[in-house]
Amino acid sequence: MANHVVRDLGIPTAEFAVVGDEADLAALIAEARPRRSRRGSRAPLDHSHAERAEAAEGDAERQSGVEIRNRQSGIGNRLPLAYPLFVKPVAEGTGKGITRGSKVSSPRRLAAACRAVWRRFRQPALVETYLPGREFTVGVLGTGPKARAIGTLEIVLRKGAEAHAYSYENKEDCERRVDYVLVKDALAKQAEELAVAVWRGLGCRDAGRVDFRADAAGRPRFLEVNPLAGLHPEHSDLPILCTQVGIPYVSLIGQIVESACERLPRRGRAR
Ligand SMILES: Nc1ncnc2c1ncn2[C@@H]1O[C@H](COP(=O)(O)OP(=O)(O)O)[C@@H](O)[C@H]1O
Ligand SMILES: [Mg+2]
Structure with a gap:
């Protein structure tokens, strides 16, 4: 685990x-x-x-x-x-x-x-x-030393949403229940640093997300890593984040493929 x-x-x-x-x-x-x-x-x-x-x-x-x-x-x-x-x-x-x-x-x-x-x-x-504080999902692109955080969304549940958590029902009905707010404050920056450390530490590759929620004292704590994050263009969190930071969907897919290709043996060197 x-x-x-x-x-x-x-x-x-x-x-x-x-x-x-x-x-x-x-x-x-x-x-x-x-x-x-x-x-x-x-x-x-x-x-x-x-x-x-x-x-x-x-x-x-x-x-x-x-x-x-x-x-x-x-x-x-x-x-x-x-x-x-x-x-x-x-x-x-x-x-x-x-x-x-x-x-x-x-x-x-x-x-x-x-x-x-x-x-x-x-x-x-x-x-x-139970972590009662703000919830963040950080997008990460790249592998190893090239891994970088591309931005952070705060998950904000609207009034009609199921309380307390970004639950299955809230995710399914996210268009009506959830606001995805691009955040750049100090806590978001802290989450981004932690996300890259998690990503590198676990050896994750190419693209994904790391989820955090703040504890009662307001400090972000790791919830989970999503090394195979959903890639539905409008419904999945990583593409939603990319759209908000100005990375078009095709570019996201392109960067994933490029990152993966770096693991292929280089032509000429393989022989
Ligand atoms: N310890 C916790 N305290 C408060 N909320 C939590 C906690 N663990 C999970 N959640 C809520 O449940 C959601 C889903 O949990 P998570 O571990 O991210 O699993 P997954 O997204 O893979 O189903 C989180 O986005 C968060 O809203
Ligand atoms: Mg999650």
Whole structure:
């Protein structure tokens, strides 16, 4: 799962757990707790990467995100998750499995959301701390050192949209429910730097998108990478972004092909 690798690259993610069966679920429910500090005041649990690095050694493992897959994984009391949480299939795309029930604030809803993912998608549920802030998708073109961010869209849900998330239904009906706003502010620039680091770090090629959402403190955190981003000219996020930054659709496709061609052996050199 990309979250582990991305976190190892030093990119902030949400706190997360992978929940594969009822035993995992029971353990997660026992550990997930309201957002309160030990002193009892309300405080966000999330920490920036730098803060996390400074965390006491004994705390380091607790902060690092724990993947639980089965009864043998011995999660003990290390899970750092706090409500509200967000539940999604571990390996889907295009908002599949993301609904108004994905954001959960109680053990009952957490259990219902995990079971819905297992039943419908026959795969583990990825449970993350809910990120309440601005959402960005960054377009990236190129490979390795040539990879560059071409711009950032903020995903802004309109009034009639399904609340809380860029869900399957919101994506399907995006023309009526979503505004895609080209943004260039400091947070967008930060997301772009992180996106290129993710892209290079994971070895992604040619063209795609990296999604971020800000945490309660306003810091962008990695949601997912889309190494095979949709290319519908009017409906897919990457072409929508390209149109807004002045890259015509044919040029986008041309740049993808050119980037891929750089991996072909050069004529004359191959012999
Ligand atoms: N931890 C989270 N906190 C808040 N919203 C989230 C979280 N994870 C996902 N979302 C919402 O769900 C949407 C889809 O999730 P994402 O991980 O990008 O999967 P995909 O787009 O492949 O379906 C995001 O665009 C975002 O709106
Ligand atoms: Mg996404």
